Amino acid sequence: MSKIAVNELSMLLVEPSDTQQKIIVNKLKQQGLTDIVTASTMEEAKDIIGKHPRDLIASAMYFDNGTALDLLKQVRKSEYPDTPFMLVTSEVKTAHLEEFKQSGVIALLPKPFTAEHLSSAIENTIDLLSSDEMDLDYFDVKEIRVLLVDDSRLARNHIRRVLNNLGLEKVTEAIDGQQAIEYINEEMFDLVVTDFNMPEVDGRGLTKYIREQSQQSHIPVLMVTSESNESHLANIEQDGVNALCDKPFEPKFVKQVLYKLLNE
Incomplete structure (x- = not known):
């Protein structure tokens, strides 16, 4: 297109x-x-x-x-x-x-x-x-299994739309980190896109669980956050987040980040 x-x-x-x-x-x-x-x-x-x-x-x-x-x-x-x-x-x-x-x-x-x-x-x-499907070296983009985690339905809708336009069609949605943990224990995923601020288990807690307790500790994690505190962001990255993306979720930047994450 x-x-x-x-x-x-x-x-x-x-x-x-x-x-x-x-x-x-x-x-x-x-x-x-x-x-x-x-x-x-x-x-x-x-x-x-x-x-x-x-x-x-x-x-x-x-x-x-x-x-x-x-x-x-x-x-x-x-x-x-x-x-x-x-x-x-x-x-x-x-x-x-x-x-x-x-x-x-x-x-x-x-x-x-x-x-x-x-x-x-x-x-x-x-x-x-516009649709702008990614052409990856090691993956068929349509087969990449994404877990999208955000407590805001409107934010999930927007992020899903961006991901779909990039060719990522297999998207499972979780309303918070706790539900995401349940899904991770039941299914295999290739990528996690998570909000930072969420009730119960936030994005940082979810990432720590993935890295320290799950059977999928290798999954790339893209965290979407409106957090602006630099020391706070540094702590988030230390917990095993592979990349950070600001809200609003910008398609061009997201495409660049996903190329880097999925082609490594």
Whole structure:
């Protein structure tokens, strides 16, 4: 399947400020994206989403009667729940952004964002909408058995979609580390993709179990995390994680990481 071109994308921009709308639309056009519909309120956005689905939605964080998270939840319940969604915000508090990271957004664009930020976000969208099957030296990518572990259903849906687009079709989902341990004791896997923050048994605990107690101690582990504490990340890597990937889960970076993990 050929990659979608930027000028083939259709986009909904939800931004309450007319000035910001004009600035963002201008930057989008500079990137080659011209099919842009704008909305100033959540009500307008919901009406457009219901009647004229778009390839991509970009939204500001705050509105008079809610937040972008409310809009995102509405999208996930709509007829097109997998529509890529990016957040444009000046919010920097991790706690306020965490729920977006867990919900499978394609990008978090800071205000003001650069051309590089925007280009990367659009590229992620194209990667998500296009199939780009990996060609591995030692594996048939369609036969690789993946265990995907995340307590967020929305995050699992997003990660599964990225993996499927790369040709990884045999994906078993676990809702937390404890369920993942049960699966590992019953089935064989070639790759584990796990979230870090989970109840009961988190990603670190799961990795330690795999390395120290399971019969599959060799399995490559890719950990997906929004954790930013460097010392904490160092501890995670010491527990046997093969690679770390930030949330949002970016297709291009994930492909590079998986090539390295699966071709070693």
